[in-house]
Amino acid sequence: MTVKTEAARSTLTYSRMRGMVAILIAFMKQRRMGLNDFIQKIANNSYACKHPEVQSILKISQPQEPELMNANPSPPPSPSQQINLGPSSNPHAKPSDFHFLKVIGKGSFGKVLLARHKAEEVFYAVKVLQKKAILKKKEEKHIMSERNVLLKNVKHPFLVGLHFSFQTADKLYFVLDYINGGELFYHLQRERCFLEPRARFYAAEIASALGYLHSLNIVYRDLKPENILLDSQGHIVLTDFGLCKENIEHNGTTSTFCGTPEYLAPEVLHKQPYDRTVDWWCLGAVLYEMLYGLPPFYSRNTAEMYDNILNKPLQLKPNITNSARHLLEGLLQKDRTQRLGAKEDFMEIKNHIFFSLINWDDLINKKITPPFNPNVSGPSDLRHFDPEFTEEPVPNSIGRSPDSILITASVKEAAEAFLGFSYAPPMDSFL
Numbered sequence: 382m383t384v385k386t387e388a389a390r391s392t393l394t395y396s397r398m399r400g401m402v403a404i405l406i407a408f409m410k411q412r413r414m415g416l417n418d419f420i421q422k423i424a425n426n427s428y429a430c431k432h433p434e435v436q437s438i439l440k441i442s443q444p445q446e447p448e449l450m451n452a453n454p455s456p457p458p459s460p461s462q463q464i465n466l467g468p469s470s471n472p473h474a475k476p477s478d479f480h481f482l483k484v485i486g487k488g489s490f491g492k493v494l495l496a497r498h499k500a501e502e503v504f505y506a507v508k509v510l511q512k513k514a515i516l517k518k519k520e521e522k523h524i525m526s527e528r529n530v531l532l533k534n535v536k537h538p539f540l541v542g543l544h545f546s547f548q549t550a551d552k553l554y555f556v557l558d559y560i561n562g563g564e565l566f567y568h569l570q571r572e573r574c575f576l577e578p579r580a581r582f583y584a585a586e587i588a589s590a591l592g593y594l595h596s597l598n599i600v601y602r603d604l605k606p607e608n609i610l611l612d613s614q615g616h617i618v619l620t621d622f623g624l625c626k627e628n629i630e631h632n633g634t635t636s637t638f639c640g641t642p643e644y645l646a647p648e649v650l651h652k653q654p655y656d657r658t659v660d661w662w663c664l665g666a667v668l669y670e671m672l673y674g675l676p677p678f679y680s681r682n683t684a685e686m687y688d689n690i691l692n693k694p695l696q697l698k699p700n701i702t703n704s705a706r707h708l709l710e711g712l713l714q715k716d717r718t719q720r721l722g723a724k725e726d727f728m729e730i731k732n733h734i735f736f737s738l739i740n741w742d743d744l745i746n747k748k749i750t751p752p753f754n755p756n757v758s759g760p761s762d763l764r765h766f767d768p769e770f771t772e773e774p775v776p777n778s779i780g781r782s783p784d785s786i787l788i789t790a791s792v793k794e795a796a797e798a799f800l801g802f803s804y805a806p807p808m809d810s811f812l
Contacts, residue, residue: 440608461532474547484773490514504760510553530622539590541620562611562755563765579752580671586617592727600626604663615751645677647715663723665712669765708735
């Protein structure tokens with residue numbers, strides 16, 4: 382069996398088609414694994430890239446802030462280290478306030494569920510995190526960072542909003558805006574690539590959101606199509622702030638090795654201090670993927686991909702405008718000091734000729750009609766969510782606390798570590 386494509390003037394055999402499908406499936410699975418688990422997997426692979434920088438990179442198993450690196454076990458958190466969600470917490474909220482309807486996402490520490498508030502009859506996306514998993518990987522500070530960023534998002538239209546949060550003995554609950562237009566990744570996989578006007582619209586809204594975070598001295602660090610959602614009208618909504626780094630001023634740097642393999646900037650791979658321009662590299666990588674269908678230096682072999690990011694010149698096919706080419710060359714500049722955005726941050730991106738057709742005031746006020754409408758019929762319309770999630774049964778444990786008889790010492794430790802997050806069951810229930 383053969384399939385002929387007139388445009389390509391070539392013939393694909395059935396076996397080659399199967400091979401291409403296998404590559405795409407592998408690519409999607411790798412993308413969903415996340416950096417920590419993925420690097421642990423490839424570190425044991427027999428392939429060894431000759432480039433010494435890549436070899437040293439593959440030895441890193443998980444991201445850590447330098448101040449958190451400690452060979453000794455962490456002591457129990459002191460009151461000053463305990464998580465406190467401040468004004469976003471709702472001490473009266475509890476899981477039984479919600480009908481948990483569908484699983485719409487999954488992560489390292491839990492799930493995201495579509496939920497309807499019983500009293501308000503409002504739909505939310507509720508992110509439910511397992512305290513035990515967070516403590517096991519010593520990720521309390523990243524959860525705290527996510528909380529802090531969510532609290533500051535209320536002023537920007539392209540960042541997901543936090544309504545409130547609460548906790549039980551074993552779980553943390555973030556009650557977020559429900560966005561059901563689908564991940565950009567989902568739409569990109571379906572359509573392979575976007576025409577330039579559509580890519581420009583998305584890139585402009587993403588850049589606006591990143592510029593706002595930078596104005597708050599926050600570096601996002603994990604821009605990728607999976608973290609970019611479309612709302613019901615087709616506008617961008619940036620989500621998942623677990624890898625954000627706070628308090629990075631205009632000339633400030635950090636050095637944590639974190640992110641997603643396809644989008645890591647060269648300075649991160651070199652384990653050098655990096656600044657907010659890391660986000661502009663990621664914007665370039667996402668724009669490239671929107672225009673061409675794959676990230677700029679992609680390879681199925683991660684070691685080879687890292688070597689490409691570090692050493693391979695950027696290659697641009699001739700099917701884009703000169704302004705798009707110039708923007709990609711500026712954003713994907715390997716030397717961060719020469720990268721577009723290094724001097725005046727968002728203003729350099731905003732004033733680039735590629736965005737000359739964008740009225741930024743209209744953009745921020747959502748007066749520009751999105752080039753694509755997801756056409757969802759309402760909150761229960763889940764057509765743009767991956768069936769891998771929505772077909773999974775909602776766990777019975779999501780909406781309740783563990784029975785007091787079943788509460789273990791580890792659950793007690795988790796409750797104490799997140800003391801002050803918000804709602805918690807009475808302490809006498811642990812006895």
